[in-house]
Amino acid sequence: MDINQLLRKNIQSLKPYSSARDEYTGEAMVFLDANENPFNEPYNRYPDPLQKEVKEKISRLKNIAAENIFLGNGSDEPIDLLIRAFCEPGEDNIVSINPTYGMxxxxxxxxxVEVRKVSLTNDYELNANELLGASDTNTKLIFLCSPNNPTGNSLNKEAMLEIAASFKGLVVVDEAYIDFAPGKTLLQDLGEYPNLVILQTFSKAWGMAGIRLGMAFASVEIIGILNKIKYPYNLNILTQQKALELLDKKVTVQKWVKLLIAEREKMAQLLTDLPFVEKVYPSDANFLLVNMHDAKGIYDYLVEEGIIVRDRSKVHLCDNTLRITIGSSEENEILLNALKELI
Structure with a gap:
């Protein structure tokens, strides 16, 4: 794959901004290169524009070379950058499954940029041939979300890899919820598919939604393009410091994930037992999609009780559904008790 054949022409010729910290590497005693205030350390200094220390820790955690990692302000930043780098406005298009993450x-x-949506089956399964059939010579990106939001299920691995093998553009697999689906990541397949981009996040299993830290894993060439067009200091020093601190808590995170998966299975069964619940869809995420009678009415009732879930009834293939995040055992019990009052 020649990445330059996919890139927008202006991005090919773009001369990226060079910050003071880009032009120097190594150790120094005095920094007089970036017009910083000498007081109020360490916050007076610009953060590392390439987040090298954070990437090294993530590299060891994920068993992926640091040069294959891009860090963004949430996963939304690499999503935006990929579209801006590869899609010519008014000319190119992207293909995505439907329903899926709205960003x-x-x-x-x-x-x-045009979006071509390809419906999942009624059971939220992926049809690789239909997805490939929706693409044309101006399709630069295919977006897949696995486990998918809002449906919760993991997409078929063989189908995703078939798409990556057949498609001439980039295949972006958003694995925001992958920590709740052990063994289903495509990270180990990156080396075989140079057009594959995998997104992950610290917002879900790692409990870091508030610091906004997303990851993109891809070939060195694709990572280089993202670094070329991102804002110079896209991750502030506080985010980097907190990430370094929390990355040392892998064992704690594993305990959280184990507890949430157990709560997910328990909640799936208890919700199924409610007479107004039609179906609880299988989930590999930290939420459940639940089909029920009068989902909007139940949503409004829960709001009055101070319990907030997500009404997904207007989403394609999700009529009369609520998306319920798995909370602590105490929070889940409060929800169940409120729902039992409707019986």
Whole structure:
């Protein structure tokens, strides 16, 4: 794959901004290169623009070379950058499954890029041939989300890899919830598919939604393009410091994940037992999609009780559904008790 054949022409010729910290590597005693205030250390200094220390820790955690990692302000940043780098506004298009995470559409709309949506089956399964059939010579990116949001299920691995093997553009697999689906990541397949980009996040299993830290894993060439067009200091020093601190808590995170998976299975069964629940869809994420009678009415009732879930009834293939995040055992019990009052 010649990455330059996919890139927008202006991105090919773009001369990226060079910050003071980009032009120097190594140790120094005095920094007089970036017009910083000498007081109020360490916050007076610009953060590492390439987040090298954080990437090294993630590299060891994920068993992926640091040069194959891009860090962004949430996963939304690499989503936006990929569309801006590869899709010519008003000319190129992206293909995505439907239903799925809404930011692919929003990022494409902002850039003036067409989105071609391919419906999942009624059981939320992926059809590789239909997805490939929706693409043409102007399709630069295919977005897949696995485990998918809002459906919760993991997409078929063989189907995703078939798409990666057949498609001439980039295949972006968003694995935001992958920590709750052990053994289903495509990270180990990166080396065989140079057009594959995998997104992960610290917002879910790692409990870091508030610091906004997302990851993209891809070939060195693709990572280089993302670094070329990102804002110079896209991750602030506080985010980097907190990430370094929390990355040392892998054992704690594993305990959280184990507890949440157990709660997910328990909640799936208890919700199924409620007479107004039609179906609880299988989930590999930290939430459940639940089909029920009068989902909007139940949503409004829960709001009055001070319990907030997500009404997904207007989403394609999700009529009369609520998306319920798995909380602590205490929070889940409060929800169940409120729902039992409707019986």
């Amino acid at each position: 692919y559409q929003v990022a494409a709309d902002i850039s003036g």
